[in-house]
Amino acid sequence: MSDANDSTNPTPTESSDSNAEGNFLTRVFVTGGTGFVGRYVVRELVARGHKPVCLVRDVSKFRSVFPELPADRYELVPGGMFDDEALAQGINGAEAVIHLVGIIVEDAVNGQTFERIHFEGAKRVIDATIKAGVKRYVHMSALGTRANAISEYHKTKWAAETYLRDTDLDHTIFRPSIIHGPDGEFMQMMKTFVCEAAVPAFGFLPSPFPVIPYFGDGENKLQPVSVRDVAHCFVAALSMPETIGQVYDLGGPEPYSWKQLYSTAKELIPGAKQWKPMVSTPVPVAKLLARTMMKLPVLPKQLRFNVGQVQMSQEDSVCDTKPVEETFGIQLRDFREELKVYGGEIA
Numbered sequence: 001m002s003d004a005n006d007s008t009n010p011t012p013t014e015s016s017d018s019n020a021e022g023n024f025l026t027r028v029f030v031t032g033g034t035g036f037v038g039r040y041v042v043r044e045l046v047a048r049g050h051k052p053v054c055l056v057r058d059v060s061k062f063r064s065v066f067p068e069l070p071a072d073r074y075e076l077v078p079g080g081m082f083d084d085e086a087l088a089q090g091i092n093g094a095e096a097v098i099h100l101v102g103i104i105v106e107d108a109v110n111g112q113t114f115e116r117i118h119f120e121g122a123k124r125v126i127d128a129t130i131k132a133g134v135k136r137y138v139h140m141s142a143l144g145t146r147a148n149a150i151s152e153y154h155k156t157k158w159a160a161e162t163y164l165r166d167t168d169l170d171h172t173i174f175r176p177s178i179i180h181g182p183d184g185e186f187m188q189m190m191k192t193f194v195c196e197a198a199v200p201a202f203g204f205l206p207s208p209f210p211v212i213p214y215f216g217d218g219e220n221k222l223q224p225v226s227v228r229d230v231a232h233c234f235v236a237a238l239s240m241p242e243t244i245g246q247v248y249d250l251g252g253p254e255p256y257s258w259k260q261l262y263s264t265a266k267e268l269i270p271g272a273k274q275w276k277p278m279v280s281t282p283v284p285v286a287k288l289l290a291r292t293m294m295k296l297p298v299l300p301k302q303l304r305f306n307v308g309q310v311q312m313s314q315e316d317s318v319c320d321t322k323p324v325e326e327t328f329g330i331q332l333r334d335f336r337e338e339l340k341v342y343g344g345e346i347a
Contacts, residue, residue: 075090099138153308251318
């Protein structure tokens with residue numbers, strides 16, 4: 001996912017000494033292990049001497065995603081969050097649970113709604129964890145999650161957090177800003193915006209794509225955080241009792257406006273069309289498009305947007321990084337410096 005020699009694609013390490021000393025957990029149940037963040041978390045778990053037990057819908061997909069992992073370094077449990085038998089099978093005997101599943105865009109036809117995935121799904125995993133007698137639970141939320149949130153995305157993330165906090169689980173909650181990496185949807189979208197002069201309409205018709213669009217004035221800020229830092233924190237927290245009961249905001253060291261992000265992408269992603277201008281879409285127009293054209297397969301899936309995404313783009317998604325850096329003893333990676341390294345690897 002970046003240089004083969006860094007933690008992006010680590011070689012599994014021998015962990016007998018660490019386990020013998022009792023410093024690491026040995027069996028960690030993971031949801032969303034084949035997703036963008038999950039792929040890094042699973043590799044980080046293995047590299048640190050843990051044994052991930054992954055809930056997967058497609059066993060063959062997992063093995064194709066992790067061809068470098070020896071079969072004895074992980075376990076697979078076929079099923080999903082709404083399969084009580086699969087949850088029980090995976091969590092029983094585990095020493096911790098890491099819950100990563102989330103969506104950005106709803107697909108109501110296939111049951112992929114924010115309410116169902118972010119709240120009901122998380123509730124099923126939490127309840128199964130309690131039933132199995134497992135205490136340690138690490139949860140993926142999102143920066144901006146709060147009781148009075150505007151978007152359904154954040155509202156349902158808040159509902160899951162609230163449910164978790166009302167349990168007796170030894171929980172840690174992470175709230176990342178936009179997570180970036182060469183194989184993530186966000187950077188794939190950025191590459192399309194800055195590099196493509198045409199995109200397929202309806203999946204096959206070339207359609208001109210001469211501008212880089214943003215919503216409103218493009219000045220709202222966010223702190224893109226490296227997926228490698230996110231994975232590090234999730235896994236490190238398992239061995240840090242001081243993180244129990246804590247909520248950590250996760251962001252990169254520098255805030256970027258949307259226009260600054262696009263400018264940086266144009267500068268550092270190979271093949272970017274320097275002539276493409278950045279053009280504002282007024283918020284009311286963007287919301288109208290989200291309710292109409294964006295529900296049709298006119299544009300590729302990764303370029304469509306919903307009302308919630310428009311709403312969230314008009315809020316700052318920034319945080320104080322000192323608590324994470326001091327607690328975990330790390331220096332969070334800067335977006336620009338990371339993009340210099342992996343810009344040419346974006347799928």
